[in-house]
Amino acid sequence: MNTAFVAVDDNVVHESEVQRQHARLTLPARIKFHGPDREPFDCELIDLSAGGFSLSQPGTTLIVGRQHKGKLVFQVDALGFAIDVEFVVRSINDEGQRIGCEFQNLRPRAISALRYVITSYLSGGVISLGDMLSTQQRDNFTKPRKHESGHGMGILARVRATAVSLLMFLVGLFAFGYVVHQLYGIYFVTHAESARVNVPGQLIGLPRDGSVNSLVKVGSVVAKGAPLATFSASLLDVMKGNLPPGQATPENLERLFSRTLQGSLTSPCDCRVVSQLVPDGQVVGKGTTVYELMPIDGVATIEARFPYKNFAKIQPGKAVSFQLIGEEQPRAGKITAVALDNGGLASDLRVTIEPDSPLQTDQAGRPVEVSIEDLQGNVWVQSASAANAWVKNTWANKVMAAGK
Amino acid sequence: MAGARDYLREAAGWLFYVTALLGLALLLPRSVFDPQSRDFLLLLGAVGIWRYSMGAVHYIRGLLFLYLVFPYYRRKVTRLGSIADPSHVFLLVTSFRIEALTTAQVYRSVIEEAIGCGYPTTVVCSIVELADELLIKALWDSYTPPEQVKLSFVRIPGTGKRDGLAHGFRAISRHVPDADAVVAVVDGDTVLSAGLVRQTVPWFKLFPNVGGLTTNEFCEVRGSYLMSEWHKLRFAQRHINMCSMALGKRVLTMTGRMSVFRAQVVTDPGFIQDVERDYLQHWRLGRFRFLTGDDKSSWYSLMRLGYDTFYVPDAAINTVEHPPEKNFIKASRKLMFRWYGNNLRQNSRALHLGVRRLGWFTSLVLLDQRVSMWASLLGPSVAIIASLKYSIAYLLIYVLWIGVTRLILSLLLLASGHPVGPAYPLILYYNQLVGAMVKIYVFFRLDQQSWTRQKTKLDRGLASYQRWFNTWSSRAMTFSAGSVFCALLMWIV
Numbered sequence: 053m054n055t056a057f058v059a060v061d062d063n064v065v066h067e068s069e070v071q072r073q074h075a076r077l078t079l080p081a082r083i084k085f086h087g088p089d090r091e092p093f094d095c096e097l098i099d100l101s102a103g104g105f106s107l108s109q110p111g112t113t114l115i116v117g118r119q120h121k122g123k124l125v126f127q128v129d130a131l132g133f134a135i136d137v138e139f140v141v142r143s144i145n146d147e148g149q150r151i152g153c154e155f156q157n158l159r160p161r162a163i164s165a166l167r168y169v170i171t172s173y174l175s176g177g178v179i180s181l182g183d184m185l186s187t188q189q190r191d192n193f194t195k196p197r198k199h200e201s202g203h204g205m206g207i208l209a210r211v212r213a214t215a216v217s218l219l220m221f222l223v224g225l226f227a228f229g230y231v232v233h234q235l236y237g238i239y240f241v242t243h244a245e246s247a248r249v250n251v252p253g254q255l256i257g258l259p260r261d262g263s264v265n266s267l268v269k270v271g272s273v274v275a276k277g278a279p280l281a282t283f284s285a286s287l288l289d290v291m292k293g294n295l296p297p298g299q300a301t302p303e304n305l306e307r308l309f310s311r312t313l314q315g316s317l318t319s320p321c322d323c324r325v326v327s328q329l330v331p332d333g334q335v336v337g338k339g340t341t342v343y344e345l346m347p348i349d350g351v352a353t354i355e356a357r358f359p360y361k362n363f364a365k366i367q368p369g370k371a372v373s374f375q376l377i378g379e380e381q382p383r384a385g386k387i388t389a390v391a392l393d394n395g396g397l398a399s400d401l402r403v404t405i406e407p408d409s410p411l412q413t414d415q416a417g418r419p420v421e422v423s424i425e426d427l428q429g430n431v432w433v434q435s436a437s438a439a440n441a442w443v444k445n446t447w448a449n450k451v452m453a454a455g456k
Numbered sequence: 457m458a459g460a461r462d463y464l465r466e467a468a469g470w471l472f473y474v475t476a477l478l479g480l481a482l483l484l485p486r487s488v489f490d491p492q493s494r495d496f497l498l499l500l501g502a503v504g505i506w507r508y509s510m511g512a513v514h515y516i517r518g519l520l521f522l523y524l525v526f527p528y529y530r531r532k533v534t535r536l537g538s539i540a541d542p543s544h545v546f547l548l549v550t551s552f553r554i555e556a557l558t559t560a561q562v563y564r565s566v567i568e569e570a571i572g573c574g575y576p577t578t579v580v581c582s583i584v585e586l587a588d589e590l591l592i593k594a595l596w597d598s599y600t601p602p603e604q605v606k607l608s609f610v611r612i613p614g615t616g617k618r619d620g621l622a623h624g625f626r627a628i629s630r631h632v633p634d635a636d637a638v639v640a641v642v643d644g645d646t647v648l649s650a651g652l653v654r655q656t657v658p659w660f661k662l663f664p665n666v667g668g669l670t671t672n673e674f675c676e677v678r679g680s681y682l683m684s685e686w687h688k689l690r691f692a693q694r695h696i697n698m699c700s701m702a703l704g705k706r707v708l709t710m711t712g713r714m715s716v717f718r719a720q721v722v723t724d725p726g727f728i729q730d731v732e733r734d735y736l737q738h739w740r741l742g743r744f745r746f747l748t749g750d751d752k753s754s755w756y757s758l759m760r761l762g763y764d765t766f767y768v769p770d771a772a773i774n775t776v777e778h779p780p781e782k783n784f785i786k787a788s789r790k791l792m793f794r795w796y797g798n799n800l801r802q803n804s805r806a807l808h809l810g811v812r813r814l815g816w817f818t819s820l821v822l823l824d825q826r827v828s829m830w831a832s833l834l835g836p837s838v839a840i841i842a843s844l845k846y847s848i849a850y851l852l853i854y855v856l857w858i859g860v861t862r863l864i865l866s867l868l869l870l871a872s873g874h875p876v877g878p879a880y881p882l883i884l885y886y887n888q889l890v891g892a893m894v895k896i897y898v899f900f901r902l903d904q905q906s907w908t909r910q911k912t913k914l915d916r917g918l919a920s921y922q923r924w925f926n927t928w929s930s931r932a933m934t935f936s937a938g939s940v941f942c943a944l945l946m947w948i949v
Contacts, residue, residue: 175590205742205922213740217929224936227943234946238844 074101077173081105084134085122087113093122102163102170104139104154112148114141119156126169129181135162161188237423242365244422245400247356247374251416253326256317256343260285263335264317264342270328271414273348274319280343287311321347326416352411354385356422357393358401365424366390366403374405374422376415384408469878477859480852499948500838503831510824511865517700519871522769525703530770533658540658543636545575546628546719547653550582550620551644556591558645558776563592565648567599573653576604578631582624584614617712618750622732629723636661637719646713647774655771656716667763668710668717668754670698672772674874679779679787685879686788687777689887692874695769702767706818710758710765712751714773721763730757736801740933741903741926748905749798756802759809788886792894794905799825800895801902829899830941832892837942841949858885900933 076099083105084094091113098106105124118141123134136159143152158166168187172179205213258264262285268274288308295304323345330342354374358366368387375382385407393399405422533540547566551559563581570577581592589609596607610627612619621641628639638657642648652671659669673691677684701707710717721727734746734753746753758765781787803825811819839854862881870876898904903926 171586175593209739209742210922210925213929214925217740217925217932220936221932224932224939227936227939230943231939231946234943235844 074103075170075174076101076106077170079169079173080127082125083107083122083137084125085120087120088115088118089113098150100166100170102166104142104152106150106152108149109151110148112144112151114144114148114151116141116144120153124162126179128179128184131181133165133181133184135165137162164188164190240426242358242362242424242426244356244358244403244420247354247405247420247422249352249376249411249415249418249420250355250404251346251350251352251413253350253416254320254323254345254347255341256280256320256345257339257341258283258317258330258336259315259338260313261289261335261338262286262313263333264330265332266328268325270325273322273324274345276319276322278319280317280319280325282314282316284312284314287313317342319345321345322349323347324413346413346416348413350413352407352413352416353388354405354407354411354420354422356403356405356420358403360399360401362424363401365426366401370424372405372422372424374407374420376411377419377421466878473859473863473878473881477856477863480856480859500835503834507828507831510828514697514700515868515871517703518696519699521699521703522872526699526769529659529662533662536658536661540661542575542638542657542660543634544631544638544719545570545573545577545653545657546580546631546633546637546639546722547577547642548580548582548621548624548628548639549642549644550617550624551588552584552614552617552620554644556587559588559591560595561647562642562644563595566642567595567601567605569648569650569653570605571599571601572650573657575653575657577653578606578608578628580608580610580624580627582610582612582620582627584612584620586611616747618732618734618746618753621750622728625722625728625731628719629728633719633723635718635720638716639719639722640714640716641712641722643713643775645776645778647776648714649772649774652714652771652773656768659766659768660716660718663705663764663766665762665764666705666718666766667721667758667761668715669766669768670707670709670711670715671767672698672769673711673713673775674772675775675777677777677779679777679782680784682784682879682883683779683787685877686784686883686887688874688877689869689880689883692869692872692876695872695874696869698767699769701818701821702769704815704817705764705766706815707765707767708755708818708821709751710754713775715751715754717754717758718763721758721761724757724761727754727757727761730754730760736805736902738902740929742922744903746798746801746905748794749801752798752802756806759806759813762813785890789890789894792891793898796891796895797898797902797905800899801905829892829895832888833896833941834945836889837945838949841945845949896937897934900930900937 079097079100081097081100082094083097084092087093093109095107095109098108119138120141121136121138124137126133126135138156138158139153140156141151142154144150145152164187165184168184169179171177172183260283262283264281264283266281267279268281274280286309288305288311290313291308326344326346328343330336330340336342356374366387368390370387371384372387373382373384385405387403388406389404391402391404393402403422547570549562549566551562554562566579570579581588583589583592589611592607592609601607608627608631610620610623612623624641625639633639638660640653640656656669656671660666672695675687675691677687698707730753731750734756735743736746737743755765779787780790803822806814807819807822807826814822835854835858839851842850859881862884865884866876866880869880
């Protein structure tokens with residue numbers, strides 16, 4: 053065969069592509085049956101396959117589509133071996149030269165006998181009666197094994213599964229909410245780098261070189277004019293530079309040195325003592341700040357530092373929320389002023405925030421966490437999250453971080 | 457010449473990989489380590505120690521077995537000589553819908569092996585189609601086997617490999633094998649190398665409590681470069697793991713490709729039952745039957761029946777891998793879905809066998825398999841979260857870290873004797889990441905199983921509520937687990 057030709061010509065189809073369903077074999081066998089008018093037929097087969105057979109009966113009375121019952125007879129070891137078959141006449145060609153029939157409703161036994169005959173014929177084996185009988189005796193067809201592919205659950209198990217699944221789903225939802233909240237915090241909330249409560253205060257300095265002896269406690273309130281502390285200065289220091297040149301004899305100096313001058317520091321306002329910066333008895337220089345005082349009627353604001361890149365988000369009048377260390381509920385406020393830190397160009401933004409509800413002045417100096425929400429109307433996220441303990445914990449962490 | 461070209465290409469690949477790593481190192485900012493929260497570094501360290509120590513233990517155990525313990529055993533077996541001969545060898549081959557060329561290769565090797573091993577041997581063919589039977593008969597006739605070698609057929613409907621195996625085992629039972637007989641179970645696409653039976657069979661005499669053993673595996677992949685490297689990497693890793701587990705005689709899988717069992721085991725009705733209709737009772741998904749993973753079922757049965765399992769590293773089989781898809785990602789995802797599904801389905805009930813049966817190390821390994829996927833995702837997740845919260849540098853550090861560690865891991869695989877290519881570090885990481893995600897997906901969908909080669913799925917005929925509930929709850933569980941994982945990390949980082 054010319055393979056080159058096969059490759060070129062599209063009309064040539066390789067045989068294996070259009071195979072018959074069943075190979076037709078020329079086997080010595082006969083079919084016996086009754087025709088449409090009860091006339092007996094007994095004729096040689098032209099060929100036989102697993103699906104049907106064909107026979108030759110010129111001038112036939114058979115009708116296409118008619119079903120017949122008959123016996124297929126094989127000659128095995130000089131014995132006639134008959135198989136009961138049903139078949140339908142499918143085609144009549146050349147006026148009965150070739151009548152094609154198809155098996156119908158073959159029983160398992162007939163199938164295995166046919167298969168045995170055809171297989172042995174194909175493989176060139178000899179059909180023996182013993183093999184044929186054993187083929188027929190065997191139960192060649194078994195039902196598929198019954199496999200239970202699993203089943204559902206009882207009511208109790210179902211209820212339990214549903215309940216546990218629902219519970220886990222709720223936990224998942226909660227966790228998801230937390231993740232969304234965190235992402236919101238990262239992308240849509242601007243945080244101050246650091247912030248504290250600020251109250252414009254008064255600083256009390258020491259008028260002379262000397263030591264102080266405090267009369268008030270830190271945190272207590274002092275009225276305007278009330279003494280804060282006494283201070284003692286060495287007379288020598290007071291007189292230093294004022295002594296006439298002739299007087300600076302060692303004896304004079306020694307005398308002056310052992311003398312002290314007493315005085316007192318008074319409060320310039322109705323104030324709260326915020327801190328005492330110099331311990332009692334320590335000798336410090338003139339002008340050193342001793343007390344930090346806070347007017348009682350002073351207004352506390354929040355002072356926060358933001359990176360310069362947040363410029364666009366920090367506008368005076370913008371609402372912010374902040375949280376004081378030690379407090380659980382966040383508070384709200386407004387930006388009142390924005391300035392450069394120390395007035396330099398290489399600095400961050402210093403933002404003054406006025407709280408919506410006044411703060412206690414005794415909270416001055418406390419660290420604060422300030423955040424600006426870019427999307428308004430998301431305040432509910434904050435309030436919802438503030439309600440659970442888990443989140444509180446992180447807040448505390450953050451405030452600590454801000455405090456550092 | 458071709459060899460030199462291959463070497464050059466490999467070398468270029470490695471150079472490219474190392475250059476990329478160095479470039480990454482240069483990209484890093486000078487002062488990167490300034491974390492605002494140190495908790496997560498601690499967590500990352502702890503998880504890292506756990507993961508790497510687990511790997512290191514496997515590695516050391518594997519090498520110990522491969523280079524010290526096994527040669528010692530091998531000498532012992534050789535000394536046993538003909539005392540270790542089995543009374544009869546059964547070679548059970550299951551074929552279904554495998555192309556004729558492969559089938560011919562497989563059966564030729566099996567028949568040659570049956571004749572060559574010199575023991576009384578029966579080749580049992582569990583097949584579906586008549587064409588296979590004719591083919592095998594023709595091959596058989598062409599070899600004219602000696603008296604002691606016999607051929608036996610089991611023809612069954614093509615309802616799956618588990619049925620094929622079960623019918624094959626029953627056919628072997630009908631031969632009434634004695635206590636010394638062994639059965640080698642060979643898959644329809646596995647070509648045996650010469651002398652395999654002689655290498656594997658004597659171990660049953662040396663270790664009276666070993667019920668089954670399995671062998672080393674090399675593969676030829678009919679697919680792209682990446683696909684074939686991926687398979688080879690898996691086999692190299694498998695080799696080390698199997699060796700490690702073999703040290704305690706607890707090899708965790710009886711490969712369907714080629715495993716050898718005691719005939720006693722295989723003819724045990726309980727064992728056949730397990731292989732044929734294994735099922736799992738799940739608290740949420742109800743009861744469902746296993747379709748795939750006969751290798752895991754047989755391992756579980758052996759453990760339950762009180763046998764040990766063993767691995768023979770110097771006996772190897774060659775398999776032809778046909779990836780289920782052209783696309784590497786799709787194909788690997790499908791295969792992982794199948795493998796990890798089989799693994800996890802087996803895992804929970806295997807743990808129920810208890811520490812006393814399995815031993816501490818095996819229990820630990822099984823437990824590790826259940827949770828390792830979350831640990832695998834921990835690194836990248838933390839890196840991403842930290843890069844969102846603090847600085848992109850964290851992601852860069854992480855990528856560099858991964859690049860360096862995977863490089864070292866790939867080089868360590870050289871000790872397994874399997875070839876190592878420049879794509880290995882990347883594939884290693886791909887495996888870790890995608891593998892973990894597939895594992896998590898499968899973990900909540902244990903009832904979903906499908907063959908890669910034959911598209912058979914289990915129709916459980918469940919009531920509509922149950923079906924709806926299974927789908928919904930599987931999704932809900934995956935969602936919850938993922939959310940809780942992310943939330944925990946966001947909280948810590």
